[in-house]
Amino acid sequence: xxxxxxxxxxxxxxxxxxxxxxxxxxxxxxxxxxxxxxxxxxxxxxxxxxxxxxxxxxxxxxxxxxxxxxxxxxxxxxxxxxxxxxxxxxxxxxxxxxxxxxxxxxxxxxxxxxxxxxxxxxxxxxxxxxxxxxxxxxxxxxxxxxxxxxxxxxxxxxxxxxxxxxxxxxxxxxxxxxxxxxxxxxxxxxxxxxxxxxxxxxxxxxxxxxxxxxxxxxxxxxxxxxxxxxxxxxxxxxxxxxxxxxxxxxxxxxxxxxxxxxxxxxxxxxxxxxxxxxxxxxxxxxxxxxxxxxxxxxxxxxxxxxxxxxxxxxxxxxxxxxxxxxxxxx
Amino acid sequence: xxxxxxxxxxxxxxxxxxxxxxxxxxxxxxxxxxxxxxxxxxxxxxxxxxxxxxxxxxxxxxxxxxxxxxxxxxxxxxxxxxxxxxxxxxxxxxxxxxxxxxxxxxxxxxxxxxxxxxxxxxxxxxxxxxxxxxxxxxxxxxxxxxxxxxxxxxxxxxxxxxxxxxxxxxxxxxxxxxxxxxxxxxxxxxxxxxxxxxxxxxxxxxxxxxxxxxxxxxxxxxxxxxxxxxxxxxxxxxxxxxxxxxxxxxxxxxxxxxxxxxxxxxxxxxxxxxxxxxxxxxxxxxxxxxxxxxxxxxxxxxxxxxxxxxxxxxxxxxxxxxxxxxxxxx
DNA sequence: TCCTTTTTCGCAATCGATTGCTTTTTGTAT
DNA sequence: ATACAAAAAGCAATCGATTGCGAAAAAGGA
Numbered sequence: 001x002x003x004x005x006x007x008x009x010x011x012x013x014x015x016x017x018x019x020x021x022x023x024x025x026x027x028x029x030x031x032x033x034x035x036x037x038x039x040x041x042x043x044x045x046x047x048x049x050x051x052x053x054x055x056x057x058x059x060x061x062x063x064x065x066x067x068x069x070x071x072x073x074x075x076x077x078x079x080x081x082x083x084x085x086x087x088x089x090x091x092x093x094x095x096x097x098x099x100x101x102x103x104x105x106x107x108x109x110x111x112x113x114x115x116x117x118x119x120x121x122x123x124x125x126x127x128x129x130x131x132x133x134x135x136x137x138x139x140x141x142x143x144x145x146x147x148x149x150x151x152x153x154x155x156x157x158x159x160x161x162x163x164x165x166x167x168x169x170x171x172x173x174x175x176x177x178x179x180x181x182x183x184x185x186x187x188x189x190x191x192x193x194x195x196x197x198x199x200x201x202x203x204x205x206x207x208x209x210x211x212x213x214x215x216x217x218x219x220x221x222x223x224x225x226x227x228x229x230x231x232x233x234x235x236x237x238x239x240x241x242x243x244x245x246x247x248x249x250x251x252x253x254x255x256x257x258x259x260x261x262x263x264x265x266x267x268x269x270x271x272x273x274x275x276x277x278x279x280x281x282x283x284x285x286x287x288x289x290x291x292x293x294x295x296x297x298x299x300x301x302x303x304x305x306x307x308x309x310x311x312x313x314x315x316x317x318x319x320x321x322x323x324x325x326x327x328x329x330x
Numbered sequence: 331x332x333x334x335x336x337x338x339x340x341x342x343x344x345x346x347x348x349x350x351x352x353x354x355x356x357x358x359x360x361x362x363x364x365x366x367x368x369x370x371x372x373x374x375x376x377x378x379x380x381x382x383x384x385x386x387x388x389x390x391x392x393x394x395x396x397x398x399x400x401x402x403x404x405x406x407x408x409x410x411x412x413x414x415x416x417x418x419x420x421x422x423x424x425x426x427x428x429x430x431x432x433x434x435x436x437x438x439x440x441x442x443x444x445x446x447x448x449x450x451x452x453x454x455x456x457x458x459x460x461x462x463x464x465x466x467x468x469x470x471x472x473x474x475x476x477x478x479x480x481x482x483x484x485x486x487x488x489x490x491x492x493x494x495x496x497x498x499x500x501x502x503x504x505x506x507x508x509x510x511x512x513x514x515x516x517x518x519x520x521x522x523x524x525x526x527x528x529x530x531x532x533x534x535x536x537x538x539x540x541x542x543x544x545x546x547x548x549x550x551x552x553x554x555x556x557x558x559x560x561x562x563x564x565x566x567x568x569x570x571x572x573x574x575x576x577x578x579x580x581x582x583x584x585x586x587x588x589x590x591x592x593x594x595x596x597x598x599x600x601x602x603x604x605x606x607x608x609x610x611x612x613x614x615x616x617x618x619x620x621x622x623x624x625x626x627x628x629x630x631x632x633x634x635x636x637x638x639x640x641x642x643x644x645x646x647x648x649x650x651x652x653x654x655x656x657x658x659x660x
Numbered sequence: 661t662c663c664t665t666t667t668t669c670g671c672a673a674t675c676g677a678t679t680g681c682t683t684t685t686t687g688t689a690t
Numbered sequence: 691a692t693a694c695a696a697a698a699a700g701c702a703a704t705c706g707a708t709t710g711c712g713a714a715a716a717a718g719g720a
Contacts, residue, residue: 002676013700018678028686028698043466048442049379049388050676053705058379068408071401078398078425085424090443093423094415095408112378113420136373223612252612259614282553282582284589284614332706343670348708358668380706383675 001042010035021046048090052114061089061117061305062110064103066124068095071249072275072294073121076146079298080119080305087306089116100129111137117305120155123148123191142308144301147191147292149317156308156316158300162191162274163198165290165322169244169272170202172288176330178241178270179206182214182233184254185246186221192246195274199244214240218250226253234261234269241269242330248273248280248289255283255329270330285328293320331372340365351376378420382444391419391447391635392440394433396454398425401579402605402624403451406476409628410449410635417636419446430459441467447635450485453478453521472638474631477521477622479647486638486646488630492521492604493528495620495652499574499602500532502618506660508571508600509536512544514559514584515576516551522576525604529574544570548580556583564591564599571599572660578603578610578619585613585659600660615658623650 003021007014012031019027020035027035038044052058061084065073081091092113096103103125110118118141120130126148134143135152142154149157166183173181183199185192196215203213216233218225226245230253233240245251251273255265263269265285273280273289280287300318308314333351337344342361349357350365357365368374382388391414395403411421422443426433433455440448448471450460456478464473465482472484479487496513503511513529515522526545533543546563548555556575560583563570575581581603585595593599595615603610603619610617630648638644 003678004676014677015679015701016699019699022678024679026698031698045438045441045467047383047444047676049382049444050705051678052379053377053383053676053707054678056705068411069401069405071399074404075399081398081425090422090439091424092420094421095411108375109420111375114377114379137375223608249608256612256614278553278579279609279612282586282609282613284586333708334706344707345671345709346669349669352708354709356668361668377706380675381708383677383706384708386675 001044003044003046006035006038006042006044010038058114058116059089060113060115061091061119061309062106062113062115063091063093063119063121064096064106064110064125065093065121066096066098066103068093070122071277072292076121076294076298076301077119079295080302083299083302083306087309089309098124100127103127103130104133107133107137115141117141117309118143119301119305120145120148120150122146122189123194124189126150126190140313142305142313144305144308146297146301151315153315154308154313156304156314156318158297158304158318158320160292160297160320160322162290162292162322163194163201165274165292165324166195166198166244167202167205168324169288169290170199170206172324172326172330173242173244173270173272174206176242176266176270178330179208180212180214180237180240181208181242181244182216182237182240183244183246184216184218184226184229184233184250186218186225186250187246188217195246221247221250223249223253223256226250227257228253230254230257231261234258234263242271243269244272246274248275248277248287251287251289251329252279252283255285255287266328266330272324272330276325280327288327288330289325291323291325293322296320331374333374333376336365336368336372336374340368388444388446389419390443390445391421391449391639392436392443392445393421393423393449393451394426394436394440394455395423395451396426396428396433398423400452401607401609402622406451406624406628406631407449409625410632413629413632413636417639419639428454430457433457433460434463437463437467445471447471447639448473449631449635450475450478450480452476452519453524454519456480456520470643472635472643474635474638476627476631481645483645484638484643486634486644486648488627488634488648488650490622490627490650490652492620492622492652493524493531495604495622495654496525496528496574497532497535498654499618499620500529500536502654502656502660503572503574503600503602504536506572506596506600508660509538510542510544510567510570511538511572511574512546512563512567512570513574513576514546514548514556514563514580516548516555516580517576518547525576551577551580553579553583553586556580557587558583560584560587561591564588564593572601573599574602576604578605578607578617581617581619581659582609582613585615585617596658596660602654602660606655610657618657618660619655621653621655623652626650
C-alpha cells in the first residue's frame, strides 16, 4: 500500500493524501475525511525510508556497545533509548566486540544508515582507530561518548572521575586499618587504567611503600576470574588486608574465594568493587562499591545528544563524580 | 556525497558508478579504477534507505523485548543480533514495556521502518492485542516468538517446557525429603502460569494435600521482592521445607532472607530458581536452578527467522526441554 | 575501408514519499 | 451575471540509489 494506491482509490492526487497524513492545512474537511477513512481501512503507514529520503532526515540514532550483555552498559542504553524513542527516534543498538576493526565496521554501518546521532558506550571506544573512523565517516553527526572522550569537533564526552573514586576507596580501607591492599583490574581499557592510577595515587598518599603496590590483571572478567585472581593474590601475599576490584562482578568471585580460603570478609580482608551493581547487593557480605553514576551518566548523554540532534553540534566535556557506597565488605 | 557527485567528477553517468559499487560486469577496467579511486577519496558509502527503496528490501529486522535489562532476554538478543548482523541485517532492538498498547505502538514503528523480520522476545507477547497488531500491521513479515506462540500464519514460536521442568524441580525436592513446598512467581505472564501449572501438577503427583499448595505472587521482580516474599512465606508457614522461585534473581533474595531468619539452606529449606543465570552461581550457597535453554532458544529463533528472511515464511512450532541443574541449595 | 559484433556506457524510469507552484474550484461582492 | 479573491487540489520536481534497454564506441573480420 503506497500513497498512490490510496490516492487513486480516493480519486485525489498523492499530494493531497500526503497533506492529510501530515495534517497540513488547505484540505476540505470532506476530502480529508474520505482520505482518512481509506488510510484506516488499509492500515496505511508511510514508509520511513521514503519519507526520510525527501525529508533528509532518517530519525535514526546508533548506539554502539562493545558487549551489550554487560549490565551497566545495557542499563545505560535502556535509559537513553527510552528518552530518544519518546522523541520519535529509532535506536539501532549494536554489540561491536572488542576489536578495533569491528568497531570501525559498525561505524560504517551507521554511516550507511545515515544515523543522525551516535552514542559510544564505554571507554573502550577511546582509540585512535575509532577516532579516525568517526572523522572519516561521521564527521558531521553528533556523537556522545559515555565515560570517555575523543578530541573531535562533533564528539562530546562525559567522564566519571573513577580515579578519584578509587583513591577514596583506598582511603576507606586505610581508615579501616587495612594497609596491604591489592588492585585487580578486569580488562585493559582506558577506564581501568584510570582506576589503576587512582589506586597508585591513593597508596602513595597513604604512604604505602612502593613494593606494596600489588597490581593484578584478570584472565577473564567474570566471577570465576575474580575467584582465581583472589586465590592467587592470597597465595602470593598471605598478609593481604584488602583488595579493590575494577568491577563488582569480579569482586563477588573474590568474596567467595576469600571465604573458601578462610579469610573472613571484612574482618581479615576488606573488599571493594566498582559499579554499584545488583551483584554487590546479592552477595554475602554485601559489597562496598564505587558508584560510577550510571543513571546520571545516561541522562547527561541523552541530553547532550538531544541538543546535537536539534542542531547544536558541539564538543563538550563533562565530568561526574563517583561516590563510595560503604556496605558490609569493608 | 551522492552517486551523482561521484559520477560528475569522474565524467561518467551515475549508472556507471552504481555498477562499479556493486561490482557488476560491463565496465572497462580503466573506468572502474577511476571511479573506485574517487569512491575511496570521498569515503563514499551508499545510502541504505535510497538503496532499500529501489531494491524493495531494507535489510532491517526488529527485536522487541519487554525490558531489555532482563539478563536472559538481552543475552538471547545478543546471540540473535550477532547472527543476523553477520548476514548483513541491521537489528532494531527496543524495550516495549509491559503495557499492551505500547507493544502495539512498537509494532507500528517496525512497520514504518519496513522491517523484514521480527523477533518477539518472551512470553509476554502472547496477548490478543499483539496478535491483532501483527495481523494488521505485519501480516507478511516472518515473526519468531521466543518462548511463546501466536497462532498466525506468519509467526513461528519456540517454547520451553518449563512446566515439566518445574514438575521435575518438585520431584527433586521430594527426593530430598522436602514435602512442604511453596511457589513464588515474579510476574503474571504466560510463561509463569505454565510454571505454576507445573508446580501444581508436581505437587499432586507427589500426593501433597491440596491445602499445601502455597502460591505466592511477588510485589516486584527483584532481589528485594524475593527477600520480602520469602519472609512472608516463612512467617505464614514456619514449617516450609522448600521454595521454588520463577526466576533466579528472586531466589537469590530468598536465600538471603532464609539466612537472616535462621533457616539454613539447604538443610532446613531447599530453594530452586529458574534461568541458570549468573546470579545463581554468585550466591552462597549456589542455587539449584532450572535451565531454560537460552542458548538453544536463541539459536533456533535466529535460524527460523533466517529461513523466513530467505522467503520461507512459515508457522512453525518448536519445543525445547528444560533441565534441572542441581547445585548447593537443595 | 567498411561492416558486423561485442563492449562499454548513458538515458530514463522506478521505488514511496514531500512540497513549491500552478491550476481549478468555490465563494463573495459588485 | 461578472469579476475577483480565497480556498482546494493537482502537477511535477526532488531525495539517492538501481537497472533494462538502447546508443555509441571499440574491437574484430573481410
